[in-house]
Amino acid sequence: MKICVIGGGGAIGGYLATKLARAGNQVTIVARGETLEAIQKNGLTLYMEREIQPLVARVKAVSKITDVETPDVVMLAVKAHQVEPVIDDLAKIMGPNTVLIPLQNGIPWWYFQKLSGRYQDHPVETVDAGGAIMKKINPNNILGCVVYPATYTESPGVIRHVEGNRFPLGEIDGTVSERVKVISQMMTDAGFKSPILEDIRGEIWLKLWGNMTFNPISALTHEHLEGICQYPLTNDLARNMMAEAQRLAEKLGIVFRVDIDRRIAGAEKVGKHKTSMLQDLEAGNSLEIDALLGSVIELGRITETPTPCLSTVFALTKLLNTKVQSSQGRLSLPMAA
Template structure:
């Protein structure tokens, strides 16, 4: 298949490395800056726990250069998507599948969300419906990165500290089954773990519970995953955040299991890792507050679910970002 990855940074670069390793696909990357220049000059290097993957995918900063694709995997963070809306028509033919690989509640969430739910954009992450109009929810699927703690080591070099675990699925179960099965098979062949759950919203919310518990809290504290796990009282705070997320998911009909205590007792397994939201804050980049936190507040409001801990977290994290950027 012709596959383009839009936003080939840490996560996108890691996914590209695994797809390239299969030799099955014509792979292209939409990237920018020094990372793009390095990939053009020397290829892409992905350092994994099981060895190093090297490849030389086509790379550009122009969607027009890459042309129509069979699959477009979007790893740009949710709050950055509206600015890229104009790029998608050049990448999409009549049958192109767009796979959204982002943290948080996505722009397409209300499409196929159940009986009585109006399919419409979520204004919080898609102002004016720009992405909804440019892509169309009927051609979208999701990739939930259940495990992929990735970072850019240097231009053209990406590393991750745990083997990827990915979940693929469409907003309406059963849609795009053939292409999603082919993608999952490619990642499994390359050594990652990819699965096709019956309802993609279950792993989406499960990952969101973790993002909610560790992302904003790491920004407020400056702590790594391990430091938060060891701090007195911190696990209890994370548990309250996850519980409120779980309640919102249940209010929207998502059959999410209550495994909070087990997950917290197990720990992250990557104690030295800085959550991506903290990495963005320290680098002066915009953070995923809206996809991870603000959208949950909006969905809670629509269903009348109390989320006082999340409301407090949102206020503190948003203020910290405003002060830091002032």
């Protein structure tokens, strides 16, 4: 297949691009700066867990989305707040049958599209102000996906895989189409686990349950997953945040297939892993707090569900993000006069 990975130099995008290319697909990635130069010179290098020798893939790398020929599949592997700035160029390379797979964490812009009921086509303002993205992308092109692997970028063009290989897929209208079967097989052939789900939104909530709690808590405390789960106070905070989210999600028809205890146990099992938000904090990058937590609080307002713990952690993390950006990634208290 002809695949474009936007953000292919990032941790998840690079992981996908490397394995899909090595499975025989024609992969083009969109990257920038040192990452683009490194990939053009050396290809993508992926170190898998417990493997000594890396996987190397030679892929085409470009700096502009509009340099990409119309692909069969676009994997949008950028942060949620980075989607809107690229949406015009993305729309230009989309053909009528191009499958767009958004890979953002959190509540996606398309959440209420093709969803029958009271909230059908309601924009999620936190991640899509004014419905700008919804207006540019045909929902018929979208295939839902949930990202479970833990990876990180070691250096430009070099990706480290920590654990996991699951990318569940699902049509956003709940059908099991021929195209989702084809994409699932493509992912399977590349070594991923991509089961087809009839309720992709339920899976989004299951993943988000952890992201919206552990990510901001880790940024605020500089602690890894195992430490957050094992420390009683942060464990309790995570439970309270999850309970608030569960109450509002159930009002939207979501059924959680595991309970809070099992979800926290799963996070603890990952071990001493830094969340993506903590990695971004340490790198001085903007934190993905709106998509992971702000969007959930917005759905709380829509469903008239109180979210006191979620809102408190959101406020603290938003302030932290403001301080990191204004201090160019260096946090310190000024000396007293």
